[in-house]
Amino acid sequence: MNYKIALIPGDGIGPEVVAETVKVLEKVSQKYGHTFEYTEVLAGGCAIDATGACLPQETIDICKASDAVLLGAVGGWQWDTLPGDQRPERALLGLRKELGLFANLRPALLFDELADACPLKPEIVEGGLDLVVVRELTGGIYFGEKGFKDTDLGPAAYDVEQYAEEEVRRIAVVAFDMAMKRNKKVTSVDKANVLESSRLWRRVVAEVAKDYPEVALDNLYIDNATMQMVRYPKQFDVIVTSNIFGDILSDEASMITGSIGMLPSASLAKGNFGMYEPVHGSAPDIAKQNKANPMATILSGAMMLRYTFGLSEEAEAIEAAVKQILAEGYRTPDIYTDGKKAIGTKEAGDLIAAAI
Numbered sequence: 078m079n080y081k082i083a084l085i086p087g088d089g090i091g092p093e094v095v096a097e098t099v100k101v102l103e104k105v106s107q108k109y110g111h112t113f114e115y116t117e118v119l120a121g122g123c124a125i126d127a128t129g130a131c132l133p134q135e136t137i138d139i140c141k142a143s144d145a146v147l148l149g150a151v152g153g154w155q156w157d158t159l160p161g162d163q164r165p166e167r168a169l170l171g172l173r174k175e176l177g178l179f180a181n182l183r184p185a186l187l188f189d190e191l192a193d194a195c196p197l198k199p200e201i202v203e204g205g206l207d208l209v210v211v212r213e214l215t216g217g218i219y220f221g222e223k224g225f226k227d228t229d230l231g232p233a234a235y236d237v238e239q240y241a242e243e244e245v246r247r248i249a250v251v252a253f254d255m256a257m258k259r260n261k262k263v264t265s266v267d268k269a270n271v272l273e274s275s276r277l278w279r280r281v282v283a284e285v286a287k288d289y290p291e292v293a294l295d296n297l298y299i300d301n302a303t304m305q306m307v308r309y310p311k312q313f314d315v316i317v318t319s320n321i322f323g324d325i326l327s328d329e330a331s332m333i334t335g336s337i338g339m340l341p342s343a344s345l346a347k348g349n350f351g352m353y354e355p356v357h358g359s360a361p362d363i364a365k366q367n368k369a370n371p372m373a374t375i376l377s378g379a380m381m382l383r384y385t386f387g388l389s390e391e392a393e394a395i396e397a398a399v400k401q402i403l404a405e406g407y408r409t410p411d412i413y414t415d416g417k418k419a420i421g422t423k424e425a426g427d428l429i430a431a432a433i
């Protein structure tokens with residue numbers, strides 16, 4: 078089969094990790110006889126520099142005409158002084174909204190092979206860790222009304238957290254459907270003791286839960302949830318939460334799995350369309366030094382094969398190749414521990430491609 082992939086390398090380490098993912102996808106294509114047709118497009122700081130806009134219309138059009146999108150990351154220090162509505166990160170929000178990507182799946186999987194890089198005591202994560210954060214991606218405070226106003230205390234800025242019932246319902250359905258395929262447990266995370274939007278969230282999630290009598294539903298406040306994540310993460314299976322809380326919780330979960338350089342994600346629309354992106358950002362501190370861990374993006378590529386193209390065997394081949402090189406002791410700097418074999422971004426891509 079022929080699959081059209083829009084590639085958005087973006088900024089910082091984005092181009093480096095996307096290049097290694099393409100290397101791995103090409104190996105999959107050779108082995109399994111698929112054709113991946115890539116169209117590279119601009120978004121983020123590089124798009125601002127080239128065109129003056131962080132998200133050119135051409136990028137949106139090409140993404141919509143593709144079967145799936147693979148994104149590295151956007152943003153960087155050189156654009157930090159731009160006004161908020163012109164920053165590179167706006168491209169990411171714009172893409173998510175334009176493409177209708179309301180469901181962000183962020184699995185946090187501690188590979189047995191990487192137990193040495195987990196900062197928690199071995200007995201806490203004994204038997205592994207496998208949870209998924211189902212993050213609402215096109216609503217909440219990242220998309221609410223924002224602006225500036227004068228107050229009694231002087232000039233102020235505001236961002237509004239708002240959720241429509243339907244936005245909560247559709248992400249809750251994704252979470253419960255996923256729970257049915259996993260361990261039939263959902264933890265909904267909110268701040269319903271303080272926020273009106275969270276009270277609506279909690280009520281709608283409870284309504285959706287009635288359609289899934291086999292699934293156990295827990296509610297946690299976000300402050301407690303962040304603490305529980307490091308105290309005993311194995312209590313979680315599917316976590317469903319808002320845009321901002323999911324953003325924060327998934328970065329926290331990533332550290333338990335060794336590094337943010339390991340965590341993939343799928344941003345899904347209704348149907349099979351999706352944008353696949355690592356959980357991390359553009360990491361300007363390590364860009365262009367062959368230090369970035371490309372595995373989060375390579376594993377995002379595997380999610381693309383599984384969710385959008387329905388190629389489970391090929392996705393598993395990528396995941397097995399990642400595990401193999403970890404088992405062989407290869408480590409990028411972010412997951413390096415004494416006695417292991419130090420490698421860089423390119424070597425990681427080469428080794429994973431070779432292991433396919």
Ligand SMILES: NC(=O)C1=CN([C@@H]2O[C@H](COP(=O)(O)OP(=O)(O)OC[C@H]3O[C@@H](n4cnc5c(N)ncnc54)[C@H](O)[C@@H]3O)[C@@H](O)[C@H]2O)C=CC1
Pocket residue numbers: 090094149150151152153154166169337338339354355356357358359360361362363368369370371373411
């Ligand atoms: N999806 C996206 O495009 C995202 C973009 N950003 C943007 O990225 C820029 C940097 O943001 P930060 O807060 O520093 O977050 P970040 O995720 O880029 O980096 C945080 C830390 O993790 C490390 N790190 C990240 N990815 C890594 C990888 N693959 N391998 C090894 N180490 C890795 C970095 O070196 C840094 O020390 C900002 O402009 C931010 O807005 C942030 C998050 C998501």
Ligand SMILES: CC(C)CC(=O)C(=O)O
Pocket residue numbers: 166169170324356357
């Ligand atoms: C850069 C932000 C727009 C989003 C973010 O941090 C994320 O999606 O992980």
Ligand SMILES: [Mg+2]
Pocket residue numbers: 324325328356
């Ligand atoms: Mg984030």
